[in-house]
Amino acid sequence: MTLLDKSNATTRFKLSKFEAFRVGDKPTLAQVLRNREKRVALQTDLCQKYSESVVVTFKCNIPGEIKNNEVISYIFTEGKNAIHKCLVDNQWEIGFEKEINDLTGPELFLVINNVGALEVKEKMIAIETTDTLARLFDFDVSYANENTIVNVSRESLGYETRKCLICDCDAKQCARSRTHSLQQLHDRIILYILERGAHFYESEN
Numbered sequence: 001m002t003l004l005d006k007s008n009a010t011t012r013f014k015l016s017k018f019e020a021f022r023v024g025d026k027p028t029l030a031q032v033l034r035n036r037e038k039r040v041a042l043q044t045d046l047c048q049k050y051s052e053s054v055v056v057t058f059k060c061n062i063p064g065e066i067k068n069n070e071v072i073s074y075i076f077t078e079g080k081n082a083i084h085k086c087l088v089d090n091q092w093e094i095g096f097e098k099e100i101n102d103l104t105g106p107e108l109f110l111v112i113n114n115v116g117a118l119e120v121k122e123k124m125i126a127i128e129t130t131d132t133l134a135r136l137f138d139f140d141v142s143y144a145n146e147n148t149i150v151n152v153s154r155e156s157l158g159y160e161t162r163k164c165l166i167c168d169c170d171a172k173q174c175a176r177s178r179t180h181s182l183q184q185l186h187d188r189i190i191l192y193i194l195e196r197g198a199h200f201y202e203s204e205n
Contacts, residue, residue: 011198013070020200021062021186024069027103035104042109046096047144050111053095054120057140058083058108063175063185067105074198075189076106079137082127083110090115090123117143121152125159133192135165165189 015023027035039057046055060075080099087094096111112120124139141152154161164174165188174180190200 011074011196013074013198013200015069015071015201017190017200020071020190021064021066021069024066024072025103026065027067032104035102039107042098043140043142044149046109046111047142047149050095050113051144052113053143054112054115054117055140055142056083056108056110056112056120056124057142058110059105059138060136061138062105062136062189064182068101068103071193073101073106074193075133075136076108078133078196079127080108082130082134082137083108083124083139086123086127087112092120117141117150117152118157121154121157125154125157128162133189133196135163135192136189 013020043055043057058076058079060072060079062072062075066072086092092115093113094110095113096109098109100107100109121139121141124141128134128137128139143150143152162171163169164171164180165185166180167174169179194200
């Protein structure tokens with residue numbers, strides 16, 4: 001058993017492997033930037049309102065222009081289920097929970113009471129590294145320190161930066177240099193999904 005357990009129910013997508021990250025509405029750059037501003041504003045508001053608690057923000061790192069469709073929703077749901085399992089296993093109390101399902105991608109905001117931010121970040125990193133699909137999960141852990149919002153980084157806890165899906169080098173460096181094609185990245189994600197037992201649509205013709 002891991003933090004990211006396989007579901008008993010088999011998922012069958014209406015999309016094929018070819019369509020998996022090609023079908024869906026594409027958010028504009030303005031929409032992406034506006035969503036980022038809204039996310040930061042909500043994180044800040046939650047940290048200030050729940051100043052004795054820890055705020056966790058969860059989204060998925062999906063390469064390409066499509067940020068929300070049934071395949072991406074599946075990946076997000078797997079991550080959300082892993083978070084809730086972690087909460088139950090550690091008997092953590094949820095003070096607030098909000099899910100946003102937008103064109104720019106699904107997001108989850110959680111306030112966790114009566115636990116330290118460093119402990120929460122450790123558990124979120126454990127989720128990110130427990131399964132291949134979990135490499136797509138992105139957890140931000142933040143809290144209020146007087147009038148400052150503190151984001152707990154992997155590096156501050158002695159962990160290495162996130163690794164590339166393909167070559168295990170620094171993910172940000174590979175993304176900046178476009179070391180791997182978008183198709184290579186999508187093929188790797190599809191492999192991760194197939195490993196979870198999900199099925200893509202296959203035409204009978």
